[in-house]
Amino acid sequence: AFVLVAWHFDYIAFHYKRALTHIRLLDEKLSMEIEFLDKVENNAVVQVWSEKAQLQKGDSLTEGYKSELWDFTYVSVTQNNLQELKEIWDQWDDEIKQLFYYNYGDLPYLLDIKVDEHLFRALAQFWNSAYSCFTFGEVDLVPTIEEYTTLLRWPKIQVDKIYSKAVNVPTFVKKLMNILAMSEEWVSVRVKQKGDSKCIPWRSLRDLILVHPDTKKKVDIFALSIYGLVIFPKALGYVDEAVTDLFDRLDKRITPVPAILAKTFRSLSACRSTGEGRFIGCAQLLLVWFHSHFWKVDKVSYRVFSENYSPLKELASTTRRDNIMVEKWIAILQNLKDKDVEWKAPWMVPDEILYRCGDFDWVLLLGIWGAVGYAPLLVLKQYRSRQFVPITQGLSQSEFSYKDDGYKKNIREVTNAWKQTHRMKRLTVGPMVTPEYNGWWSRRVNDNIPRLREEDVRPVEEHLQVVPSEMEIIKQDFEKRSLQLERKIERLEGEKMQLGLDVDAQRLEADKLIKGKNKAEEDLDSLKTDYKKLRRSMRTAGLGKTSEQWRQEIQEERTKVDQWEKKFQDTQAREVALRESLLVCQNEKAGLKVRVAELEKSLHQHRNCNSVIELKASLGKIEELKEWVGELEDALQNSELRIELLERVAQIRGVAEHLQTLAVQADVLSLKYESESDRGRELAWLLRRDPNKTKIMTVILEHPYGTRTKTKAMDQWIERLEQMQKEMQDKMQEQLDVLESQRAMMSQLTQLLADKGKGPALNSGVDQEDPVYPPGFAPTSTQAQLDMCQQGARVHIRPQCQVDTLTPINFQIGSGSNPGDNPVNPVVPDLNDVAEVEKARVDLS
Structure with a gap:
């Protein structure tokens, strides 16, 4: 019967577990369906709004527009010498480097990225100023806020808290005193005038980094140097005053990404409008972004989802060809097809898309010298979301400089717009492009950019194909063999780890058995000891007496018990008498208290009579x-x-x-x-x-x-x-x-x-x-x-x-x-x- 009851109990428990599992699966499926419907509804609402607004307002450029851009733009990409920055970084220990990563993200990896001038000049030819994007053949690409934020990995920023140029700001000297923790006299002597702005030389910051006693200030000065020499390199060898204004407000957890993008877009537009010029922006970051969209991978690595994964570090360590000329790159980009692009970067894990701010139909970016707008709806494919017709009207007139009249009013409008950001969820179901978008793109009026050449259409691999040498073939074979050996080593290490786990489990089981055996032996020893003590006590107590002797001892014990009972009764009687005497004493005490009260009253009256006299x-x-x-x-x-x-x-x-x-x-x-x-x-x-x-x-x-x-x-x-x-x-x-x-x-x-x-x-x-x-x-x-x-x-x-x-x-x-x-x-x-x-x-x- 007991076995039968146990069997029924196990049967009920088994079916109960199956029912719980089924309910959990249904719940997850329902949640996924609800989330999917929310995404579809959200995406559909934005699509209807965008297509309707585009029909009513039109595009950034209309029919009959005559471009004023040059056919070819010569862009200078002269960079600062970063060797001294690298040497200082290499001298620091891991503790200082971790402090830098915690406060300023992965900026030091930008020092290891080499700028390909040929590729950069080719990219500049395809910058479409009217739509604030790159137009390569049949595709539009543009760096987004989400992509730059993921690349740089700032842990202490708020994505919606942007930088805006304040009206009343401290002087350049005061800001440097706050950042460098140095005296006013020291700072004033080293401030120089370069053109229309004030700067501080890099050599002064370098000497201060080497001798500053405060580690935190040393890290801050190094980060300021990267901002002034790499991200905003206006004057070579100097850090501009506007850079210190942005850097001084990073403690308030603002995001510098909109300012970086604004300077990149405005500098490209300025070079395109004049036909020449020097690019004043972060060329390293722009090239890393470009290569990420042409980095073909079979599957996304699991490391992307790790908190310690740094895409900038991985991209900086990747070697690429730098001997392709400008003309070759222009031919490649001029005939770029949709299939040639890795639309979503492998390291990008998007969830929501910022597509507009306030009453603007797109996103306005505030920089340190001016502002410009860009339309994230134009590149929804970069988020692996369905692409529909975007609203672009007004983008060509969105740019303004802080030297223009009325710029303060424009700054206030943009700042207020960022207080009301609009985001949408991405949708990856169905075709990635709507039919309406294809028709709109073919009719869109673009600025002066290189056109598609049908006679020279070849895959990107063919353009970049190079006949390998014997040494390169041996190297490729060696790499393949090394890859196979690495995979085999990884498999063996996995098996070794599994065996190690099994050994650990067996060792734990053996330890448990040994502990049980030891405990049983200890219990047996204690039982033996107790038995010996019992035998010894029996001998000592004389348990071998006769029944008559036991009877006499019992009688004596009863007599003793009767005596103790009599004593106990006497004690109880004495206790009752004491209680009665205590009650009498309490009554007498109460009478005395009443008498004392009467005497006090009479004394009080007597005192009153004396007072009258x-x-x-x-x-x-x-x-x-x-x-x-x-x-x-x-x-x-x-x-x-x-x-x-x-x-x-x-x-x-x-x-x-x-x-x-x-x-x-x-x-x-x-x-x-x-x-x-x-x-x-x-x-x-x-x-x-x-x-x-x-x-x-x-x-x-x-x-x-x-x-x-x-x-x-x-x-x-x-x-x-x-x-x-x-x-x-x-x-x-x-x-x-x-x-x-x-x-x-x-x-x-x-x-x-x-x-x-x-x-x-x-x-x-x-x-x-x-x-x-x-x-x-x-x-x-x-x-x-x-x-x-x-x-x-x-x-x-x-x-x-x-x-x-x-x-x-x-x-x-x-x-x-x-x-x-x-x-x-x-x-x-x-x-x-x-x-x-x-x-x-x-x-x-």
């Missing part, structure tokens, strides 16, 4: 302070009167100075008149009226020239007045400071009472917060301030007389009322008497 005491103190503040305000008013009196004293000082002047005049009069004159007698009579004046005049008469003595006495009197005034001001300032401190203390007490007034004094029936200070406690600073205010000195100001009276003025400046405290009691002269003396002196004069 303290508040009442504080109110009483405040009333006393208010009375004392009133007394201080009265003292302040008296002080203000004394200040006013001091101002009067200042006026008296002026009068004293005037009196001194009068004394001087009196001296003069005493010299002029004798005392016996009538006026002298009158003056004596005036002096007898007032004893004080008599003393003054006596001093004057005793010493007719007593000016110094009078002046000294007057100065002493004035000094005493100033001293009195200074002491009075100091006293007043001290009293004002005390008053200010008392006012500040009053404001603090008022604020404190206001805060307490919000407490229990306003609502004593409700529990309030604890007072600021404990009951019966007053801060030391507050008590000290109250005592100071109560014990402060009181200031008494005696009544003063008016200034114009004869009674002298007494100033009390001490803290008490004792007149002896006053150090000075100045006598202020009567102003009326002074006036009379003045009048008498005038009469005497």
